Amino acid sequence: MTQKFTLNVNGTSHTVDADPDMPLLYALRDDLGLNNPHFGCGLAQCGACIVHIDGQPARSCVTPLSAVGNAKVVTLAGLGTPEKPHPIQTAYVEEQVPQCGYCINGWLMTTAAFLRDKKNPSEAEIKDALSGLKCRCGTHVSILKAVKRAATMMG
Amino acid sequence: MTKFESTSSLSRRSVLLGGGALVVSVGAAMTLDTMMSMQAAYAQGAKPPLTPDQLSSYIAVNADGTVAAYFGKMDMGHGLHVAIAQIVADELDVPFKAVKVYMGDTGTSVNQGGASGSTGIQLGGKQMRMASAEARRVLVEMAAGLLSVPADKLAVNDGVVSATDDKAKRISYAEMIGGKYFNVQLDWNKQYGNTLYAPGKAQPKNPKDHKVVGQPIKREDVAPKVFCQGDFCTDIKVPGMVHGRMIRPAVAGSVPVKVDEASIKDIAGAKVVWDKGFLGVVANKEWDAIKAAEKLKVEWSQVDAPFPEQAQLYDHIRKAPVRKREVEKQNGDVDAAFASAAKVIEAEYEWPFQSHASMGPACALVEIKDGNVTCWSGTQKSHFVQLGLAATLGVPVEKVRVIHKTGPGSYGRNDADDCASDAAVLAKAVGKPVRLQYMRDQGTGWDPKGPASIHKARAALDASGKVIAYEFFSKGFSRVDVDTNGSKPQDTLAGQTQGVALKSGDGFGIPAESYAFDNKRAGWETIPPLLDRSSPLRSSHLRDPVGPQIHFASESFIDEVAAAVNADPIEFRLRHIKEARDVAVIKAAAEKAKWDTRPSPRKDQTGSKVSGRGIAYSQRNGTRVAVIAEVDIDRSTGKIFARKFTVAHDCGQLINPDGLVKCVEGNIVQGVSRTLWEEVTFDKKAVTSVDWISYPILDITETPGQVDVVIINHPEIAPSGAGEPSIRPVAAAIANAIFDATGVRIRRVPFSPERVKAALS
Numbered sequence: 075m076t077q078k079f080t081l082n083v084n085g086t087s088h089t090v091d092a093d094p095d096m097p098l099l100y101a102l103r104d105d106l107g108l109n110n111p112h113f114g115c116g117l118a119q120c121g122a123c124i125v126h127i128d129g130q131p132a133r134s135c136v137t138p139l140s141a142v143g144n145a146k147v148v149t150l151a152g153l154g155t156p157e158k159p160h161p162i163q164t165a166y167v168e169e170q171v172p173q174c175g176y177c178i179n180g181w182l183m184t185t186a187a188f189l190r191d192k193k194n195p196s197e198a199e200i201k202d203a204l205s206g207l208k209c210r211c212g213t214h215v216s217i218l219k220a221v222k223r224a225a226t227m228m229g
Numbered sequence: 230m231t232k233f234e235s236t237s238s239l240s241r242r243s244v245l246l247g248g249g250a251l252v253v254s255v256g257a258a259m260t261l262d263t264m265m266s267m268q269a270a271y272a273q274g275a276k277p278p279l280t281p282d283q284l285s286s287y288i289a290v291n292a293d294g295t296v297a298a299y300f301g302k303m304d305m306g307h308g309l310h311v312a313i314a315q316i317v318a319d320e321l322d323v324p325f326k327a328v329k330v331y332m333g334d335t336g337t338s339v340n341q342g343g344a345s346g347s348t349g350i351q352l353g354g355k356q357m358r359m360a361s362a363e364a365r366r367v368l369v370e371m372a373a374g375l376l377s378v379p380a381d382k383l384a385v386n387d388g389v390v391s392a393t394d395d396k397a398k399r400i401s402y403a404e405m406i407g408g409k410y411f412n413v414q415l416d417w418n419k420q421y422g423n424t425l426y427a428p429g430k431a432q433p434k435n436p437k438d439h440k441v442v443g444q445p446i447k448r449e450d451v452a453p454k455v456f457c458q459g460d461f462c463t464d465i466k467v468p469g470m471v472h473g474r475m476i477r478p479a480v481a482g483s484v485p486v487k488v489d490e491a492s493i494k495d496i497a498g499a500k501v502v503w504d505k506g507f508l509g510v511v512a513n514k515e516w517d518a519i520k521a522a523e524k525l526k527v528e529w530s531q532v533d534a535p536f537p538e539q540a541q542l543y544d545h546i547r548k549a550p551v552r553k554r555e556v557e558k559q560n561g562d563v564d565a566a567f568a569s570a571a572k573v574i575e576a577e578y579e580w581p582f583q584s585h586a587s588m589g590p591a592c593a594l595v596e597i598k599d600g601n602v603t604c605w606s607g608t609q610k611s612h613f614v615q616l617g618l619a620a621t622l623g624v625p626v627e628k629v630r631v632i633h634k635t636g637p638g639s640y641g642r643n644d645a646d647d648c649a650s651d652a653a654v655l656a657k658a659v660g661k662p663v664r665l666q667y668m669r670d671q672g673t674g675w676d677p678k679g680p681a682s683i684h685k686a687r688a689a690l691d692a693s694g695k696v697i698a699y700e701f702f703s704k705g706f707s708r709v710d711v712d713t714n715g716s717k718p719q720d721t722l723a724g725q726t727q728g729v730a731l732k733s734g735d736g737f738g739i740p741a742e743s744y745a746f747d748n749k750r751a752g753w754e755t756i757p758p759l760l761d762r763s764s765p766l767r768s769s770h771l772r773d774p775v776g777p778q779i780h781f782a783s784e785s786f787i788d789e790v791a792a793a794v795n796a797d798p799i800e801f802r803l804r805h806i807k808e809a810r811d812v813a814v815i816k817a818a819a820e821k822a823k824w825d826t827r828p829s830p831r832k833d834q835t836g837s838k839v840s841g842r843g844i845a846y847s848q849r850n851g852t853r854v855a856v857i858a859e860v861d862i863d864r865s866t867g868k869i870f871a872r873k874f875t876v877a878h879d880c881g882q883l884i885n886p887d888g889l890v891k892c893v894e895g896n897i898v899q900g901v902s903r904t905l906w907e908e909v910t911f912d913k914k915a916v917t918s919v920d921w922i923s924y925p926i927l928d929i930t931e932t933p934g935q936v937d938v939v940i941i942n943h944p945e946i947a948p949s950g951a952g953e954p955s956i957r958p959v960a961a962a963i964a965n966a967i968f969d970a971t972g973v974r975i976r977r978v979p980f981s982p983e984r985v986k987a988a989l990s
Contacts, residue, residue, distance in 0.1 A: 096516040104515050109464040110457040114589045115669040119921040151457040166455045170447055173306025173895055175454035176588040176637040201930045208921055210588040210638045211306050212898030214932035
């Protein structure tokens with residue numbers, strides 16, 4: 075049976091009529107038309123679907139709608155805009171990181187939360203924070219450069 | 230009207246701002262009156278057909294003076310479109326920013342082969358260069374007539390033609406042809422695909438006159454991805470669309486014998502599409518389609534488990550009947566030289582099946598409307614998928630339009646083309662547009678695999694230690710068990726599950742190098758697939774098809790011979806390599822990496838943590854690459870850290886240094902991943918590596934800390950490819966570095982910690 079859920083996404087309230095077990099990812103993509111979180115695995119193994127839920131990176135592919143409640147959901151589109159970019163978005167463009175670009179939600183959203191909480195991280199700390207995220211094109215060398223650049227920007 | 234215009238709003242006409250059906254035909258210089266009369270004469274005419282022999286199939290000047298380049302290949306993440314725009318801008322003498330490249334849409338481009346074999350610039354760019362040069366020639370000739378100035382007294386700057394001795398005499402491309410079509414015939418070689426070539430009468434510019442080519446121009450498609458403004462193929466939606474999911478058997482080769490549609494009757498809009506081995510579901514909502522695929526009760530046919538135990542894979546290959554044998558290279562009398570040898574060195578190497586394991590499983594949307602079929606896909610080869618969908622659906626090719634949109638990664642013949650065909654079958658069956666995305670286990674478990682293989686090498690030495698003969702043979706599954714594209718139903722899962730007659734192809738390869746030995750033989754043997762139809766272990770092209778495995782073996786073996794004669798690995802290679810560009814990349818890499826000349830292995834290390842360096846080199850269709858790996862090894866755990874790479878890369882004329890460096894970095898990282906981690910696992914029934922846990926790839930904690938790229942630019946040599954060559958030597962460079970550090974030779978990929986630890990103990 076479907077239920078009505080009110081979701082707070084990127085500062086806007088939306089109502090979705092869906093199965094309580096349905097992962098948030100499908101509400102974001104299919105009901106709200108927010109394409110930025112991607113389906114990569116549906117298993118919380120890759121990060122392509124990551125959004126922030128109350129500021130913490132969360133895998134929307136395994137987060138059931140019933141667990142979201144009143145939490146504030148932020149997608150990559152809510153992280154920044156070309157006019158007002160988040161430093162990691164600026165750094166990604168400057169370093170020309172993506173190849174296919176399908177994975178970038180995970181890296182950008184995880185980095186944004188990490189750099190908010192950790193100033194001047196070491197390379198080892200950056201790698202640790204991003205461990206487990208997948209990029210099949212192998213852009214890791216550029217990812218590290220971009221995260222360091224963003225860390226510098228965020229002081 | 231073109232035959233495609235009715236199928237989408239993304240038509241050529243809408244791209245050509247202004248859009249009138251005027252045609253400008255160009256031959257000898259003409260007066261304005263002549264030109265006007267010609268326009269009037271052709272005013273009712275349609276735009277030239279979208280065929281390879283028409284200039285309008287590649288280049289158009291819009292009403293605002295911007296240039297549209299229609300490209301029958303596509304970018305897979307390396308910024309190919311930037312390089313193509315650089316080439317077009319240079320030849321046409323227009324600003325780089327004025328050029329927009331439209332890629333991989335069968336409605337706007339001809340079949341230039343898609344993304345294939347790192348030929349985007351090498352072959353695709355060549356054609357776009359020739360078309361652009363011809364467009365410039367034609368426009369200058371038109372200007373000559375209109376300005377009454379001889380063509381050789383005209384210059385072009387930023388799309389404006391002016392007299393060199395009177396700048397007031399000027400006319401822009403836009404004024405002459407903006408918004409109209411070229412009607413210029415090219416000299417087409419009657420080939421489609423990579424080999425398509427259709428020059429005009431113009432000669433391209435001398436490379437010394439290139440201004441845009443060679444510049445580090447950034448990709449303009451990065452920001453839209455970072456700010457969520459672009460569409461992936463997964464994001465396309467059309468009205469009335471439903472969602473599809475496919476169902477695959479738990480035992481490869483079995484087919485549904487009973488399907489209980491009532492088991493999903495409670496799911497809104499859920500329907501079953503079943504035809505022989507083809508089984509899918511659709512539902513109105515995506516989550517409902519996923520649930521329906523999970524809940525559908527299916528009884529499967531009983532079949533014998535088709536695969537050997539994985540532990541028997543290489544024995545299976547050794548014992549399997551040879552379906553095709555080919556000696557590709559032979560000189561001297563190899564057998565006599567081996568018979569006379571003072572010493573023979575032999576080794577055998579093994580490479581597993583590997584998966585494309587694209588970042589997301591494939592997705593396609595197919596809409597069939599008024600007899601016209603439109604497919605949005607992340608395929609590398611939309612023109613071939615167009616043929617495949619026409620055959621699968623039984624409609625004329627001209628009724629099918631395939632539009633490439635960036636997909637979730639590619640790296641060869643992954644699951645994209647299968648997905649497009651499956652979506653087409655579903656869409657036809659349910660009479661609605663169907664968006665199909667595979668699930669993760671289908672993406673990794675059921676994509677066509679890079680073939681598993683064994684490689685035998687031997688070298689004959691005379692009494693002085695000189696190499697007098699060399700032989701290299703590969704034996705493995707074919708690189709084209711299923712073809713490299715979905716143009717034939719026999720090669721797609723949709724066709725194979727629906728019973729199309731099969732025709733498995735044979736192909737492998739030999740090392741691409743220039744070692745000159747007096748007696749030398751290189752060849753390959755292919756064996757039949759483990760399961761003839763709809764197999765999760767069917768083999769096809771995976772990035773640098775068979776290159777990594779062949780050169781892992783051949784470049785490891787050269788190192789083994791060098792060690793056997795107590796020579797430095799680079800010094801030994803340079804003794805035998807005959808081509809100057811090959812020597813140059815090796816020397817450049819050695820210089821950049823500050824190579825310490827000495828034989829391997831090192832003798833100065835004790836303790837559990839040791840380091841080593843290794844080199845490997847190869848050619849690839851004109852490109853030459855040398856890779857030096859510096860690795861750290863923990864002998865107690867077997868864990869390898871490929872810490873630093875130095876790559877010297879020569880692909881002839883450099884088009885965009887930034888793009889090339891990024892491309893090489895991706896090759897190296899993916900190469901490390903495939904070398905250290907990647908191996909398709911299977912049991913007798915099925916593939917068991919189906920996600921990121923069971924098919925691990927390199928983690929960022931294991932990423933090389935440094936990749937130094939030395940670009941050797943040869944403006945005088947036509948550009949060759951860069952999308953794949955530098956992944957080719959990576960495995961051997963790492964293996965040779967492990968040998969340097971430990972004195973132990975690892976001859977089976979992947980170099981997982983368990984395997985390395987076992988080898989070292």
